[in-house]
Amino acid sequence: MRHRFATSINRVTIKVGSSILLKEDHGPDLTFIEELVRDISVLSERDMEVVLVSSGAIGMGKRELGTGKNFDAIPSKQALASVGQIHLMNLYCQFFQQYHISVGQVLLSAADLSSRSSYLNARNTLLTLLRLKIIPVVNENDTVAVEEIKFGDNDTLSALVAGLVDADLLVILSDIKGLYSEDPRRNPKAKLIRKVSCISEEMEETAQSTSVEGRIGGMQTKIKAAKIATRSGIPVIIGGKDRDFLPQLFAGKEVGTLFLPQQNRLTSRKKWIAYGHFLKGKIVLDKGAKRALLQERRSLLPSGVIEVKGKFDAGDSVSLLDEDNREFARGITYYSSKELKKIKGIKSHLIKPQLGYKYYDEVIHRDNLVIL
Ligand code: GLU
Numbered sequence: 001m002r003h004r005f006a007t008s009i010n011r012v013t014i015k016v017g018s019s020i021l022l023k024e025d026h027g028p029d030l031t032f033i034e035e036l037v038r039d040i041s042v043l044s045e046r047d048m049e050v051v052l053v054s055s056g057a058i059g060m061g062k063r064e065l066g067t068g069k070n071f072d073a074i075p076s077k078q079a080l081a082s083v084g085q086i087h088l089m090n091l092y093c094q095f096f097q098q099y100h101i102s103v104g105q106v107l108l109s110a111a112d113l114s115s116r117s118s119y120l121n122a123r124n125t126l127l128t129l130l131r132l133k134i135i136p137v138v139n140e141n142d143t144v145a146v147e148e149i150k151f152g153d154n155d156t157l158s159a160l161v162a163g164l165v166d167a168d169l170l171v172i173l174s175d176i177k178g179l180y181s182e183d184p185r186r187n188p189k190a191k192l193i194r195k196v197s198c199i200s201e202e203m204e205e206t207a208q209s210t211s212v213e214g215r216i217g218g219m220q221t222k223i224k225a226a227k228i229a230t231r232s233g234i235p236v237i238i239g240g241k242d243r244d245f246l247p248q249l250f251a252g253k254e255v256g257t258l259f260l261p262q263q264n265r266l267t268s269r270k271k272w273i274a275y276g277h278f279l280k281g282k283i284v285l286d287k288g289a290k291r292a293l294l295q296e297r298r299s300l301l302p303s304g305v306i307e308v309k310g311k312f313d314a315g316d317s318v319s320l321l322d323e324d325n326r327e328f329a330r331g332i333t334y335y336s337s338k339e340l341k342k343i344k345g346i347k348s349h350l351i352k353p354q355l356g357y358k359y360y361d362e363v364i365h366r367d368n369l370v371i372l
Contacts, residue, residue, distance in 0.1 A: 003252030005235070011130070013167040014040070015053040015158035015225075019175040020241045021088075022056055026063035028087075032241065034095055039246040040135065041099035048250075049130040051165055052103075053138045053158040054092070060084035081142030092137050104129045107141035110151050113160060113276040123268070126165050155221040159228035159236075163271040170229045170236045171249065171256075172222050177240035178257035179219065182206065196259045199227050226259040228275055231372060233265035266370065273317060274330050274370040281310030281337055282319045282327075283363070290322050293329060294371060299362035300331065302351060305344040312337045314359070320369075331369035334360045 016036065023029050040050050058077055061084030065071070071080055085107070092103050106126060112118045129136045138161050140151050151157040155172060162170040182190040183206070196203070207219040226236040239245050239256030248255045266274065285293070289304020300320070312318055313336045320329040335343065340363060343351050348361035 002254050002258070005258075006250050006252040009048065009168045009250070011049040011051075011165060011167045012043070012169045012171060013051045013053060013158055013162040013165065014171045014246070015154060015173065016055065017154065017172075017174040018055040018059045020173060021054065022059045022063075026059045028056070028060065028091055030091075033091055035243070036246075037092070037095035037099070039244075041096065041101055042247065043250065044099075044101060044133070044135065051126060051130070051136050051138060051161060051167065052092075053154055053161055054088060055139065055154045056088050057081040057084040057139055057142060060087045078143045085139060085142075088139075089137060092135075096135060102132075102134045104134045104136050106136050106138045108138060108151075108157065108161075109141040109144055110278070112141070113164070113272070114278045116272060119164070119272050119276050123164050126161075130165070153221045155225035156228065159225035159232075159234075160275055162229050162234050163232045163266075163275060164268075166265070166268065167234055170225070170234055171246070172225060172236065172238045173241065173245065174222065174238070175241055176219060176222075176238070177242065178238050178255075179203065179207070179223070193257050194254055196226075196257060198262070199223060199230070199259065230259050230262045231266075232271050232275070233261045233263055235259060235261050270370045273332060273368060274372065278317065279319045279330065280312035280316035281308065282321055283308055283333070283340070284321045284323065284325070287323060290328065293320070293369065297366060299366040300364040300369065301348055301361065302335075302340070302343040302363050303345060303347050305340060305363060308337050308340045308344060310337060314339075318364075320364075327372065329369055329371045331364035333364050335363055 020032060021029060040052065043050055058080045061080030062071060064083050064087060065080060071077060089105050096103050108122060112122055126136050140154060140157055158170060158172060177192055179193045179196065180190040181193060184190040204223055207223040222238050226238065229236045236259040237249060237256045239249065245255055283305055284307035285304045286306050289300060292298040292304065293300060312333065314334055316333060317330060318333050319327045320331060321327050339355060343354050346354060352358040
């Protein structure tokens with residue numbers, strides 16, 4: 001199965017974390033980076049398109065500016081990232097040059113993916129780089145990313161980038177070999193799970209306990225990333241720092257943990273609705289409306305709305321919750337929160353008498369809706 005799977009990949013997003021790129025003293029692990037670049041260049045020679053999402057900027061900045069100093073404040077970390085990112089790219093440039101491959105730096109913040117036009121621009125740039133046989137090296141734009149506009153971790157960023165470029169596979173490499181039945185650091189008998197068909201709540205809980213405190217990007221963020229990608233229809237492999245991991249993976253060997261896609265690929269527009277957008281509010285729906293959306297693939301009408309939370313405008317992205325407050329869909333609303341509060345629960349023909357005007361019968365049209 002892995003063989004058929006591995007040979008069907010044309011475009012892959014590979015994410016490498018700081019934990020494997022850097023050594024304990026924050027210096028780059030040159031052997032690892034050299035091998036990574038060699039493996040990617042082999043894939044590229046086989047005409048596979050590779051987008052590399054690489055962490056390591058803050059860590060490398062720390063080494064450059066002195067590990068003994070206190071860089072805990074956000075602006076200090078941003079300064080570190082600005083220094084370290086150059087060193088990181090410099091390394092990739094030098095190593096890829098040996099294979100006559102050029103690299104392009106792409107720094108993104110969540111805000112860049114929240115507007116449809118910048119989302120499309122980022123996508124166009126990445127696809128153009130791939131067409132030119134250049135390896136895009138993506139990182140979070142740490143120097144501008146403060147809390148509200150942050151992906152927060154490069155695992156999430158890599159899942160969004162995989163969606164952005166319509167990758168056939170997302171590979172997340174870290175210092176953990178894959179998903180284990182239990183925390184392998186606490187129980188050496190913990191088993192590596194080879195295949196995950198559906199991410200269960202139990203798995204998420206185990207991942208939470210596996211996360212190393214204070215570290216960005218433990219197993220928890222990897223599972224979250226796997227959830228985003230598989231829900232967009234992209235399979236995910238979580239793997240470790242083993243030698244020849246990528247050659248083995250693409251030779252069809254059963255390495256790491258494979259997360260199967262949850263559905264057919266979402267279109268680019270739907271991916272943007274589901275994950276590229278800031279959610280401005282929440283709409284709680286009754287059981288009938290939830291059923292109509294999930295089973296009958298209908299649009300959302302005002303009659304199914306029970307409650308409106310947060311402040312949003314028409315055209316904003318909102319989260320749809322069921323009566324137990326569980327999010328099950330996201331969409332772009334035709335009505336603002338203020339308008340929706342006035343028309344919730346009523347039949348569509350009463351929208352005009354109630355508001356004095358009507359845009360549409362639906363609150364969210366089916367085409368602007370993504371079931372999670
Ligand atoms: N963007 C950060 C860096 O390059 C890393 C974030 C992460 O590791 O998830 O240093």
